[in-house]
Amino acid sequence: MLKSRKNFTGxxxxxxxxxxxxxxxxAKLLAQQGANISIIARDSAKLETARQEIAAAIIDSQQKILTFTADVTQQSALELALQQAIANLGSPQILITSAGIAIPGYFQELSLETFHQTMAVNYFGSLYAIKAVVPEMxxxxxxxxxxxxxxxxxxGLYGYTAxxxxKFALRGLAESLRGELKPHQIKVSIVYPPDTDTPQLAAENKTKPPETKLITATAQLWTAEGVAREIIQGMIQGKFAIAPGWEMSLLNKLHSIVRQFLNWYFDRIVCKYRKNK
Ligand SMILES: NC(=O)c1ccc[n+]([C@@H]2O[C@H](COP(=O)([O-])OP(=O)(O)OC[C@H]3O[C@@H](n4cnc5c(N)ncnc54)[C@H](OP(=O)(O)O)[C@@H]3O)[C@@H](O)[C@H]2O)c1
Structure with a gap:
């Protein structure tokens, strides 16, 4: 249940x-609150399945749920998808850049290609979408x-160098962009989800170093629905930083202060694991 509600109708x-x-x-929560939705990803079969699930949540038969296929690392393909979405459903009131990948591993074993790919999807994929949509907004x-x-x-976490x-780059972008867009009545929010039970987490768990698993297991696992509720709540409250749960909330407020303690605590976890290996 959402604590506060807003009408996203139309x-x-x-x-x-x-x-x-x-x-x-x-997308499902926004559909439940009257929004029209455009979703963008690469796999068209997955998009269609998602479209049906999201469409099942609409509250008015006039609502439209559309899908567009694009790789967010391909700027022109992404721009085309965004233009098509805008041509169909009008200027967007909301842009959520959720396309992302995570490839954990020991720094020495991660290829430079992995670093490039991760920046291409997570950072530049978000940047291209924002660049294309800001003039409309x-x-x-x-x-x-x-x-x-x-x-x-x-x-920064052990095993997550790429x-x-x-994700730090996105934070820099969001913090800088917030003030620039404020005079145009455009809000910027950044979300810091904890580990969330999704296909991405399942995929990354396959290559995650055991030390990283032990460190991330110190925080609670969330459902995608739980994180989505926090996102909508944060949007309604006009929050800049949306940090689901007490662990992320504490980290968001105090990360510079608690870093020394966390470094000590996480180093201890790694040390203990290596000793018992
Ligand atoms: N799950 C977690 O524990 C967790 C924690 C913190 C932050 N996050 C972040 O939350 C966001 C969503 O993650 P999730 O866990 O929900 O992952 P997910 O279930 O794997 O969903 C990722 C989505 O991104 C799309 N995508 C991936 N690469 C793409 C590309 N190159 N071009 C276009 N679309 C692409 C995927 O569709 P296609 O593969 O079909 O393109 C899919 O729709 C990500 O930015 C992730 O880093 C996740």
């Missing part, structure tokens, strides 16, 4: 990565852009 929400996990869960003098970072965008860096 609004157009564009969601990259809306065919799965957190993006899809947010400025013309309309309204809008809300929600970037999906991660708890690993607040503190991923954390891309």
């Amino acid at each position: 609004q157009h929400a564009l969601i990259t990565g809306g065919s799965s996990g957190i993006g899809k869960a947010v 400025i013309a309309a003098q309204q809008g809300h852009i929600i970037l999906i970072s991660s708890g690993a965008g607040l503190i 991923y954390s860096a891309s």
Whole structure:
């Protein structure tokens, strides 16, 4: 249940990565509150399945749920998908950049290609979408852009050298962009989800170093629906930083202060694991 509600009726929400996990869960909640939704991802079969699930949540037969196939790393293909979405459903009031990947591993074993790919999807994929949509929002003098970072965008974590860096980059972008877009009545929010039970987490668990698993297991596992509720709640409350749960909330407020303690605590976990190996 949402604590506070807002009428999203008739609004157009564009969601990259809306065919799965957190993006899809947010799409469903927005559909339940009257929004028209465009979801963008690569796999058209997955998009169609998601479209049906999201469409099942609408509250008015006039609502439209559309899908667009694009790889967010391909700027022109992404722009084309966004233009098509806008041509169909009008200027977006909401942009959520949820398309993302995580490839954990020991730094020495991660290829440079992994670092490039992770930045291409997580950072540049979000940037391209924002760049394309901001002129529309400025013309309309309204809008809300929600970037999906991660708890690993607040503190660098063992095994996440490629991923954390891309999520920190989003934080820098969001913090700088917020003030620039405010005079245009455009809000910017950044989300720091904890570990969330989604296909991405299942995929990354396959290559995650055991030390990383032990460290991330110190925080509670969330459902995509739980994170989506926090996102909608945060949007309604106009929050800049949306940090689901007490662990992420504490980390968001105090990360510079608690970093020394967390470094000590996580180093201890790694040391203990290595000793018993
Ligand atoms: N799950 C977690 O524990 C967790 C924690 C913190 C932050 N996050 C972040 O939350 C966001 C959503 O993650 P999730 O867990 O919901 O993942 P997910 O279930 O795997 O969904 C990822 C979505 O992104 C799309 N996508 C991936 N690469 C893409 C590309 N190159 N171009 C276009 N779309 C692409 C996927 O569809 P296609 O594969 O069909 O393209 C899918 O729709 C990500 O940014 C992730 O880093 C997740």
